[in-house]
Amino acid sequence: MxxxxxxxxxxxxxxxxxxxxxxxxxxxxxxxxxxxxxxAGGEHNCTSVLELLGITAKSTMTHHWRVLRESGVIWQHPSGRENLLSLRRDDLDARYPGLLDAVLAGAAEDAALENASASAPAGPRGRSRT
Amino acid sequence: MxxxxxxxxxxxxxxxxxxxxxxxxxxxxxxxxxxxxxxAGGEHNCTSVLELLGITAKSTMTHHWRVLRESGVIWQHPSGRENLLSLRRDDLDARYPGLLDAVLAGAAEDAALENASASAPAGPRGRSRT
DNA sequence: TTGATTGTTCGGCAATCCACGTACAGTCGA
DNA sequence: TCGACTGTACGTGGATTGCCGAACAATCAA
Incomplete structure (x- = not known):
């Protein structure tokens, strides 16, 4: 109400x-x-994530929250003057077992890969570090 | 060449x-x-899939093949006058273990769910048949 | 060589998406 | 009550996407 x-x-x-x-x-x-x-974390509000991602405008994030919400990926519920966000992990796991884990693991691997190639400018083939 | x-x-x-x-x-x-x-199947060419999907124009499918190809989801290699298509399952499994399986299983479940509700027009909750 | 087949390339068009600024609506603290 | 704060609503411009028809290139069969 x-x-x-x-x-x-x-x-x-x-x-x-x-x-x-x-x-x-x-x-x-x-x-x-x-x-x-x-x-990664517990409960976030919109701006905390926005700041972690570094960049965008509030209204842009609102758009993305809506896409995530309407696709069933996140819960978004108001609390006080904030809007708390959380993953709908249980629902996603129930409907698509393993999907979210695979995606998150893959995203982490991609990010690592990206960092590695960024820190080794000359050699993308780099076996650097371990 | x-x-x-x-x-x-x-x-x-x-x-x-x-x-x-x-x-x-x-x-x-x-x-x-x-x-x-x-x-599901072995090797397909473009039109065979196009016909199975029922609808679209060839040039539309070409577009979709390109998206799938450039994202690394499929192999597409010419053989004679056809263009054979196959899933890059090994690469995807290597990079994102479990992802493809989860997606395919989920898609199958979604399709089943959709069929169920389509064949039970009045009652989407339907326990109808078996 | 001629014709049929396969699938791409090249536009065009409508719809959607993304990012943004601005305005505004609740909520909270002073 | 008066700001400060959080986040949505709305409108806009630019880019991307999806779908299509038409033309063409390569291959194969006759």
Whole structure:
């Protein structure tokens, strides 16, 4: 009743979740990064994630939150003047066992790979460090 | 050398594959369906999949093949006058263990769910038949 | 060589997506 | 009550995407 979040609170039920929506929601660098933040920490609000990601404008993030929310990847519920975010891990695991873990592990590996090649400018083939 | 597939044969190396590209490639109904066909059968050419999917124009499929190819999801190599398609299962499994299986299983479940609700027009909750 | 087949390339068009600034609506602290 | 703060709503511009028809290139069969 309170708050003006008119369109905001549209979360799909567990059975309404569709894998193409989930995949295309996660198939964006910004959103994937946001999901990784949510996976790593406990509860975040919008700005805390926004600051961790470094860049974007608030209204841009609102857009991404909506995509993640409407695809069933995150919960977003108001608390006080903030909007708390969390992964819908249980729902995703129930519908698509192993998917989220595989994605997060893969994203972590990609990030590591990216860092490695960034710190070894000349040799992308680098066997550097261990 | 042969064939005129100028831009065609751009496949990323295994290490070049990025998970966001894979996810956004799979996050489209048409492409996900195409991948499911490739997973089910052996080797297909473009039109065979196109016909199985029922609908689209050839040039549209060419577009989707390119997205799948450039994201590292499929191999596409010319043989005679056809263009044979196959899943890059080994590469994907190597880079993102469990991902492809989770996606395919999820897609299958989604499809089953969709069929169930389609064949039970009145009652989506339907325990109908068996 | 001629014709059929396969699938690409090249535009064009509509729809969607992304990022942004601005305005505004609740909530909280002083 | 008056700001400060959080985050949404809305509109816009630019880029990307999806789908298509038409033309063409390579191969194969006759």
């Amino acid at each position: 309170s708050r003006y979040f008119g369109t905001m609170s549209r979360h799909p039920e567990r059975d309404q979740i569709r894998i193409e929506s989930v995949l295309s929601a996660l198939g964006s660098p910004v959103r994937l990064a946001a999901v990784r933040v949510l996976d | 042969s064939r005129y597939f100028g831009t065609m044969s751009r496949h990323p190396e295994r290490d070049q594959i990025r998970i966001e590209s894979v996810l956004s490639a799979l996050g489209s109904p048409v492409r996900l369906a195409a991948v499911r066909v490739l997973d």
